[in-house]
Amino acid sequence: MTSRPAIAPLDRTDEAAYRALVDGKAKPLGALGRIEDLAVRLALIAGRPNPSYERALLLVFAGDHGLTESGVSAYPSAVTTAMVATLLAGRASANAFARAVGAEVKVVDAGVAADLAPHPLLIDAKVRKGTRNAALGPAMTAQEVESALARGAAVARRAQDDGFDILALGEMGIGNSASAALLLHRLGPAPLAESIGAGAGHDAEGMARKRAVLETAAARTPVTDPLEVLAQFGGLEIAMIAGAILGAAAARLPVLVDGFIVSAAALVAIRLDPACADYCIFAHRSAERGHEVMLAALGAEPLLDLSLRLGEGTGALLALPLVRAAAGLLTEVASLDDVLAGRL
Structure with missing residues (x-):
């Protein structure tokens, strides 16, 4: 290890x-x-x-999920690449919110299933092109998990070296609400049925398919150790966010935790090292089913409740003015x- x-x-x-x-x-x-x-x-x-928390950085970690091959999302993995391009162009919701609150934005390629062209706002930390299908076998190897954790910690340290004094953490990855639901189920722990939500959007048929796929994945293995759970069910962007939380906490840097997906990464990080919870400021209560259960498992009371469920770090950005006001x-x-x- x-x-x-x-x-x-x-x-x-x-x-x-x-x-x-x-x-x-x-x-x-x-x-x-x-x-x-x-x-x-x-x-x-x-x-x-x-x-003082004047210099804030939103890090949006992006990665693809093999679970999408089994139909857990209403959208294909190609949307991840398209949304990364939108973020880098400054045209996503997170970019608009970042400008409104005076934060900078960088995108971290943790495991997008495509080759991304270099860009000044893109951090290339790719471990591999997407995870494997967790319904069929482990999403990641133990080595890939450790690599993602280490690279996430390095990204946080680099942000501090660059003069940022607070991090907002976001994500982009089609299929990652499915991965987060499995992490909550096993690490909360929480009943799987209470952990699964609509994600980016599902009709009744899509939700039934998502539940069936995640039940199949959960039935493969009874693991409960955080690293093993992350390897079996996690995403590269989720693992890298967990590493960023651990790295930021080690550097005494506060992190604004966004919604359901980033909270799943925080759950992993806190299960690995409970001391990092002191440095996590939970920004908002997501409308995604399971987030209330996850917050309860973490003993966290978020700052805002705005019925958000977009991701990208949008809720974390909206909480930033409250942090500055408190300071x-x-x-x-x-x-x-x-x-x-x-x-x-």
Whole structure:
């Protein structure tokens, strides 16, 4: 097994002091609700009372899934390549949202089933051209899983080296809601029927086919070890996101976790190293069936609930202003003592 980066749990020595700092601001006690909790958490992650998250990077990890050969998606794998091109052209929903909140965007080729031309915004980290069909056998080898995890961690470290202080994580991959459902089923754990949703869109016939394929896949093996589950049922982009979460946590870099698919990667990462949960900020509650179950399994309370189910990191981007606002509470808001004394 390849060694993974060591992650230090949050040092909570100064937690009471950070809480007192927030409580002492010019506002009624607790009046900003969960934003106050987020502010304290950000200070703990940064290890100082004045964190800044001005330079944000959305990483969209892309990969294809052999499960699509069995009809688990309403769309063919070619859509993954087309949407990567759309993201690189700056014309996807994630690009528009990133511009709205002042974040940069890069696409990571984790395992797209096509040769992608070089592009300034494309990170080539491809392990292989798509996974194998998990309904028939393991989606990845153990070596491919470790390679994806290591490359994801390297992408996160490179982002920090480039000066980014917070990461938003997104994905693009036809068939990846099927893979995520299997990961939730086995690592939640959760009943398979409660883990399967419509993904990019299915009619009743499509949903019946998706359920049958995933039941066949789940019946192949009873594995529950996180690495083995990832190899059997995961996606290259999901494995690489898990690696990015582990790498970011080791670098004390907060990550905004998007919806169902990225949460599945977070589930893998947290099962591999529970300490990384401290660095995961869950952005929103997806409308995809299974996400509520996944959040409960993770003990996570997301910041937003907007009935999103697009992916691409769109929900993570929309939560970014809340993170910046929470940091601003620490650094820009006067204390009640200063207000009363006229020290403004």
